[in-house]
Amino acid sequence: MLETFAALGEPNRYRIVDLLRSGPQAVNDIGARLKLNQPQVSKHLRVLKDAGIVDVEARAQQRLYGLRPEPLRAIADWLERYRDIWQARFEEIDALIEDFKDKEKAHARKNRKPR
Amino acid sequence: MPARTANRDDMKVERVSDVELVVTRSFDASARIVYELWTKPEHMKRWWAPKAFGAIMYECDNDLRVGGKYRFVFGKEGEPKMAFVGTYKEVVPNERLVATQLFEPMPHVGEAIITTTFAERGGRTYLELRQRFPSKDVLDATIATGMTEGMRLTLAQLDELALAHSSDAAR
Numbered sequence: 001m002l003e004t005f006a007a008l009g010e011p012n013r014y015r016i017v018d019l020l021r022s023g024p025q026a027v028n029d030i031g032a033r034l035k036l037n038q039p040q041v042s043k044h045l046r047v048l049k050d051a052g053i054v055d056v057e058a059r060a061q062q063r064l065y066g067l068r069p070e071p072l073r074a075i076a077d078w079l080e081r082y083r084d085i086w087q088a089r090f091e092e093i094d095a096l097i098e099d100f101k102d103k104e105k106a107h108a109r110k111n112r113k114p115r
Numbered sequence: 116m117p118a119r120t121a122n123r124d125d126m127k128v129e130r131v132s133d134v135e136l137v138v139t140r141s142f143d144a145s146a147r148i149v150y151e152l153w154t155k156p157e158h159m160k161r162w163w164a165p166k167a168f169g170a171i172m173y174e175c176d177n178d179l180r181v182g183g184k185y186r187f188v189f190g191k192e193g194e195p196k197m198a199f200v201g202t203y204k205e206v207v208p209n210e211r212l213v214a215t216q217l218f219e220p221m222p223h224v225g226e227a228i229i230t231t232t233f234a235e236r237g238g239r240t241y242l243e244l245r246q247r248f249p250s251k252d253v254l255d256a257t258i259a260t261g262m263t264e265g266m267r268l269t270l271a272q273l274d275e276l277a278l279a280h281s282s283d284a285a286r
Contacts, residue, residue, distance in 0.1 A: 083128045086244075088165035090126060090140045096152045096161060097144045 007051035012036060013044045017053060017067065024057065024066030138244040146235040149242065150209045153231070154179050164189045174198075181206055185214070201226070209233060216246075225249035 008014050015034050019025065025033075031041045045065055048054040054065050126140040142149050152158045156175040164170035173196055174188035183203045190196040198219045205213035212231040230245040 083126075085165070085168060086128065086138050086140070087124075087126060088167040089162050090124070090142075091167075092162035092165050093142060093149070093152055096158055097142060097148060100144070100148055100152070 007047055007053055010044070010047075012040070013048055016041070016044055016048065020054065020065065020067045024059075024064035026062045026064055030065065134248045136246045136248075138246075140242050142240045142242065143238075144240055145238070146209045146233040146240045149240040150233050153233075153242075154212075159187075163187060179203065179206055201229070204228075 008017060012034065016030060019030060019033055027038055027041050027045065030036070030045075031038050034041075036044075045054060045056075049056065049065075051071070052068060053071050055068050056063050056065050058064075124140065126138070129137045129139075131137050152162070154177060156177050159175050159177065160172045163175070164172040169191055170189050171192060172187065172189045174186060176184070176186045178184050181203055183206075184200065185203070186198055186200045188196050188198045200217050200219060201215040203212065203214045205211060210233055212229075214229050215226040216229050217226045226249060228247045230243075230247075232243045232245075234241045234243075
């Protein structure tokens with residue numbers, strides 16, 4: 001997950017991933033669409049491939065780069081995780097509220113005693 | 116995208132547009148108390164990086180005034196530290212906070228605007244957290260391609276990815 005994240009942290013790699021959503025493409029086509037030269041595209045594709053985000057397949061005379069679903073699925077599941085984070089945070093706040101109320105009660109008791 | 120509702124409480128996470136997420140939740144306390152817990156570093160250290168996610172909050176600098184900056188440094192033990200940073204644009208105690216937010220490891224995605232409101236009704240406080248992400252080139256491209264929902268990769272999703280990642284080991 002962190003590797004996926006790191007790989008996508010570079011703006012042009014993010015654009016490449018975005019472009020490949022429409023389907024596998026050749027290096028030249030990716031470069032033309034994103035206005036990047038071929039060495040740049042190849043370099044980024046290598047990083048994306050190492051991170052397991054893209055895979056290459058030979059079709060006719062071309063080598064086509066396409067997205068592998070697993071790492072992106074993990075990120076797509078993220079919204080669910082996002083909810084879990086806030087759920088956990090809010091539960092901690094609930095606990096803090098309880099602590100706060102207990103303290104106030106103890107304080108009230110202490111103030112009552114001398115009377 | 117439909118609202119997602121938690122089972123155990125009234126929390127909702129709603130994606131109201133491609134660049135905006137709204138989280139709502141109520142608390143059994145006055146707005147004064149919730150605001151204090153929300154903003155004071157001594158309390159934030161406990162709730163912002165919840166134990167359930169195995170994350171640690173290393174630093175919590177929170178200069179709570181208009182123009183004041185905050186910096187929340189967090190991470191998992193033995194892993195690189197990461198930070199959310201930003202500047203307060205509006206500070207209305209017990210009512211409303213507006214701040215920018217930048218995730219330091221991915222500065223190119225730009226700043227989000229976070230608006231937090233605290234509304235007290237019948238002894239409860241209704242919190243709304245509205246996160247608006249910038250519609251920059253990358254996001255425009257993401258939206259323009261109109262990918263299927265499951266494949267959608269939004270800034271919102273990336274934004275707290277590091278924290279989500281921290282939970283992997285905890286599960």
